[in-house]
Amino acid sequence: MLDSIRQHRRFMMFFVMLLIVPSFVFFGVSGYTDFFEQETDLIKVNGKAITAQEVDNSAKRQSERVGANSQIAQSLPFRQAVLDELLQQRLLAFAVNKLQLRISDQALTKNLATIPEIKALYKPDGSFDNTRYRQLLANAGMTIEQFEGGQRFDLMIQQFVTSAARTELPAPKIANIISALYESERQVQSIQFTAAEFGSKANPTEAELQDFYKANSRLFETPERIDIEFLVLRADPKEDAKAFGEKADQFANLTYDQSDSLKPAADKLKLSIQSVKGVSRGGKAGLPADHPLNNQKVIQALFGDDALKNKRNIEAVQITPGVFVSARVTQLLPAEVLPYSAVASEVKRQVTVRSAEKLASAAAAERFIAAEKNPSSAAGFAAPIWVSRNKPANLVGPALDAVMAVDPGKLPAVISVTNAGSGTTLYRIEQVRQPPAADAKVRQAQSQQIQALAAQAEFVGFMSFWRNEANVKVINPLKQASAGSAGG
Helix, strand or coil, X not given: CHHHHHHHHHHHHHHHHHHHCCCHHHHCCCCCCCCCCCCCEEEEECCEEXXXXXXHHHHHHHHHHCCCCHHHHHCHHHHHHHHHHHHHHHHHHHHHHHHCCCCCHHHHHHHHCCCHXXXXXXXXXXXXXXXXXXXXXXXXXXXXXXXXXXXXXXXXXXXXXXXXXXXXXXXXXXXHHHHHHHHCEEEEEEEEEEHHHHHHXXXXXXXXXXXXXXXXXXHHEECCEEEEEEEEEECCXXXXXXXXXXXXXXXXXXXXXXXXXXXXXXXXXXXXXXXXXXEECCECCCCCCCCHHHCHHHHHHHCCHHHHHHCCCCCCEEEECCEEEEEEEEEEECCEECCHHHHHHHHHHHHHHHHHHHHHHHHHHHHHHHHHHCCCCCCCCCCCEEECXXXXXXXXXXXXXXXXXXXXXXXXXXXXXXXXXXXXXXXXXXXXECCCCCCHHHHHHHHHHHHHHHHHHHHHHHHHHHHHHCCCEECCCCCCCCCCCCCC
């Protein structure tokens, strides 16, 4: 009983912490690119690995705790969440040890007294029953040293997280920020100068097209491609798991031992050799999502030196539970620049678009100069609309930021915003107004949201420092669980 309470407390604490920091991606953990460590190693923190087996075991325990079935425990999203939690635990443990945080005996005793089972061990005279305490822990499979050590660690983590997530922004200031940034409205008019409008005026000469082709030949290069043949071994739903396991071992051994051909494995296991031509490092367009050539591990292996240079079978890859694939390269087609005659139409399209964009930009610049000289004139601009950060209308991204950044003391004003690939838009800001005061409950909710975001940002920055200190290194990606790994 005591163990379950302790586990529940720790789980809930980390759950709350994960709410503060929704994803460890904020810490910069990304790009699973290094495969030079143990295959079962997923992430290293201060040189110590979190392994796939640890994730599977933890996923199984947590799924059992919440009454989830084995399928959920084996699912990639669930296991990824477990890995994120293990990573945060390791990183926090590193931080508190590095900081040499300490919990006094007095603080520990006070915390233990909040646990009902331990509180009940105090006698009417105020003394503590150490014998029953030791027995209670023994029944839970722990010594006093183990239990109190865990409690001290939990308190250190709690102390660390609380201090890291604290924001110093006072509520009145937050309310002012909300009012200024989100509720303030601006009257805006616009003129668009799009490349599409000037497309008919862009008439590049043949010489210009040829020059563009020569200067940008890489744009018209076909990627390196391979022709391949492959075998797929699929489990029969009616097949015994043990029998399929033996068949999978045969498949792996035959394709590896006789690596110059897939035929021995095909003949032995009565499989059909399939072929696909023109596969690039990005796969083959038009293939279904579950096709073996949509599996990045298969593609990476096919473009490895052993497969490309020696034309050997790649080692059998399990792409999903009950599905294995092996393949070999039959022909390598190197990257090549397509001749001008084959891409002439595409060259003309690209040059025309670029020319149209330049014409649109030049027209916008000319109109902008005139508008700057006489910003009070709204001639040519569209009908005015009111926008705010809460209600941006059709303004998004850089356009909204630019409009809201204009000094309200210098209106009317005209600004120019370039939209890459489409043209330029001029915005005329006429006036600023403050809408009626927002509902108090709405204002309070916004304030709380800003506080939470501020706390999150502070926590992320704080933990990012410790991530670097602990030299967090992603070794291998978390893969789909094999059958029975987590639920077994």
